[in-house]
Amino acid sequence: MSEQEISEEETLHVAHLARLGLSGAEVKSFSKQLSAILQHAKDIATLDLDDVVPTKHAISLMNVMREDTVGDSLDRDEVLASAPEAQSGMFVVPKILGES
Amino acid sequence: MFEEQGFLVTIGLEVHCELLTETKLFCSCANSFGQVPNTNICPVCLGLPGSLPVINSRAVDFAIRIGLSLNCEIRPSVFHRKNYFYPDMPKGYQVSQYDEPICVNGYLELPSFDKKVRVLRAHMEEDTGKSTHIGRIHGAEKSLVDFNRAGVPLVEIVSEPDMTSADEAREYVSELRSILVASGATDGKMEEGSLRVDANVSVRRVGTNELGTRCEIKNLNSLRSLGRAITYEAKRQIEVIEDGGAIKQETRHWNEDQGRTSGLRSKEEAYDYRYFPEPDLTPLAPSNELVDAIRSQLPIMPPERRNRLRLAGKSENYTRSELEQIQTCVNFGSDEMVLLAVSKGVPFKLALARAANEVTSIFADDPTVIDPGKFVELVSLEASSALSATQSKAVLAELAVEPTKDVKVIIAELGFVGLSADELAQIVNELIESNPKEWLRYVEGENQLGGFFIGKAMKVSNGKINGREVAQIMERRRNDILASR
């Protein structure tokens, strides 16, 4: 993490992973801003953390589980009413690549 | 089969198995197959904003059962998020155990190859919904999405690449299926998608050690597809290499109708799932007490059942067909009655043959119908020659119709009650008198004429005689004659 410069190409790749369509101007400004933010985060790169265990959670709960008992489901029509597009009791989506 | 071409095939399998829980992995929606679309959905499995998952304890029990059945170590595990976008995945990530799975380092034995396939891991994860392409709506290509299956608990069992032929792969899945079903964790129905297999296939030249580049084959819905797809894919890869090409690591789709695999038509996509620990769930660390309790509830697994049968037969070298009969009994669940029969003094091979052949075909619909006690009674009679093989099979068929009927009653009704020794001797005498030429040839050593007399005896007695007893009487008569010469 020495020189964290994010190229516009990298920005575009990350945007694609996040499925964010970016304008040309956004690609430029995000490349710059992300570089600056990561530059600031450089302070943690110098810490000696080899023997430190990462904290995934501030509280250390374990084995939180529920009983295998059936509960209520939502009303289908109510749920589909807030869908952008629905048909035959299902959600409609545009063509999925790889399906034919 | 590719060795003569100078190639070795390597296969590793990933098997997804749906667990037989009442509810989904992280919510209380019913886990049931074939419901009206989008009726088993709630804020959690639909990924509505603000909803949170809670782990189904029975799913964890089932995962442990599977692990123990596959000789795995049960370990503390952490659910992770696997991030990628797909319309049938409501949250934009799939919750899966990733690099801290609950079961690791197990193995599974392939009975007819005398081989252990290592099980790398078995981890828990949630299933996705289902999308169906429907063609054009208002001029645009569309798909429909149903979320009933989204969130159904799965255990994915990942093998090491230890298999070297389609037959081994098929036996692995078949054996795995028996074990999973026996564990009670799944119904193992491949046709309903309860068991889904992906195969990683690679080839390399004989004499090289480094594994070739592998392709992952998806959409293998039956053992038949699995075998065909592996053979096809191996052939394809060998052809590519022999033509001087290189194998591209990719996911390929098996088309059962065309009998071929094809590369998925997805955009060139560097997969980057950005795994990280799921912050909405706590880690799992099953206690030793829990694991032991689950272990003690497990039924005897197929490998051990197979072993018990082999031991009961007291043989070192079974024939291939006997091994198959043993496997059939274990798969069908008729192994217990064989053991019972052997313990009552019935010869192993007789009991095995009846249990593997007749019982499995006559009681194919419901193996629980036959009462093991009646089976033992019947094969004991057959062993003592009180019944012929034909008669014994006829009694079994009758038992399938009326399972509670007494075996002796059936024998009497079918007229299989043995004739008295005098009656039998009388029949044999009459036959000798009416067929003197044949008798003489028999006495002179033409043993095949024994069958002629037995056939005649069958006829005059309406099948009530036991052929072996007739043969014994004839044998004695001949010996008497020869001795008096």
Place this chain on the structure above:
Amino acid sequence: MDLGAQEIADLVKSSKVSATQVVEAHLDEISRYDSRVNAFLLVMAENALEQAKRIDVRRSKGEELGPLAGVPIALKDNMAVSGFATTCGSKILEGWKPPYTATAVKRLVAADAVLIGKTNLDEFAMGSSTENSAYFPTKNPIDPTKVPGGSSGGSAASVAARFTPIAIGSDTGGSIRQPASLCGIVGVKPTYGLVSRYGLVAFASSLDQIGPFARNVQDAALALQVLAGHDDRDSTSIPGSHFDNSFTDRVAGLRIGVIQEMTTGISGAVEHTLNDAIAFLRSMGATVEAVSIPSTTYGLSAYYLIAPAEASSNLSRFDGVRYGLRVPGADITQTYEQTRAEGFGAEVKRRMMLGTYALSAGYYDALYGRAQKVRTLILDDFAKAYGAYDVLISPTSPTVAFGLGDKTDPLAMYMADVCTIPSNLAGHPAMSVPFGCDEAGLPIGIQVLAPAMGEQIMFSVAQSLQNGAAKPAVPVWRRD
């Protein structure tokens, strides 16, 4: 309506005032003055009046009412209320009505509080000024040219403007405490796991926590008592957790540490107020000393890797498939990209980019992985400090409220959370209590930090500080 929550509940319970009268008066105040503040995204007038009526009917039948009887409450608009729009301040959720209600909200309703509306916020709670709302910015009621802070700026403004005695917010890196400080009110971030997150639209799941705003410490405690409690639907909810609303204002004999790392880079007025607070606590018999918690200086860096990483994943569900906005494209990928490009604002995009980057192959260990280790250092350092001190204090915000539109550099904005972030990373409780003002009359809050489940002692110190605080700031239109 200057009545506090406890006063209202007492009046309603004793039938001196009806819940309907209380609600009508508060609705009237909102309709008159909210155009100057823009605290609310949705006023649930009809629902509030119906709820009030039901409470009055029950009271007239002699039924015992809950601890928040008739108390009007505003909810940050990232908490689900069945049948009412929940926007999270984003265009991507415009018009979406959740079919279920957040557990915290259910608890409030069960305590006979009245839901009066949904308040403005930085989009998906990402921001420190409430300027990132896709709808409109909220103004600081003390000075409408200033920001109210954020991201729970609407809730803070609602309480500071006297629209409601209590409002509920969420705090991921300071989103309750910082606006409380900037608006001159009390704001509490409880221990992680004390209040259920079920129904709170997630920003950063391992940091988010729901908490109350109030104009005094007792009301905040009353609200927290109702909010706190175990919930089976939230796996991270602490079993058997509760908050007992009984504490003193005694600090005599307490050992209080002043976090050194949080006293640098703060404005003169803030430093002055902090010193006043220290002097006051000493005068009340507490031992107050400087304490160094070195790892807290890395908190900001760790936070701006962890929170965006979790957010990038949490916000993936907004894909235009099941609810919310869809901008159709030729195929599903284009539809995703266009929907999310149009539905999310700049700050949300920025953080999703940052978080996606921090988790992506090749950077996980150096960025997200290291940030989680820094979290461990912070926990260890806090544990050490709490070995020597009962509570810790610091400024809540390095500055008073800044002008609307003043901060354009994202990094400068992130600095606003520098004092509040460590408590989120540690999962510890912390609250802001107003203590003074700068020369322009802009409020300054003191942050009280306590170890996990240390709410009781935290509230005692806060109560004491309240006793010694300057007169609370009031909205500009009520100054005469």
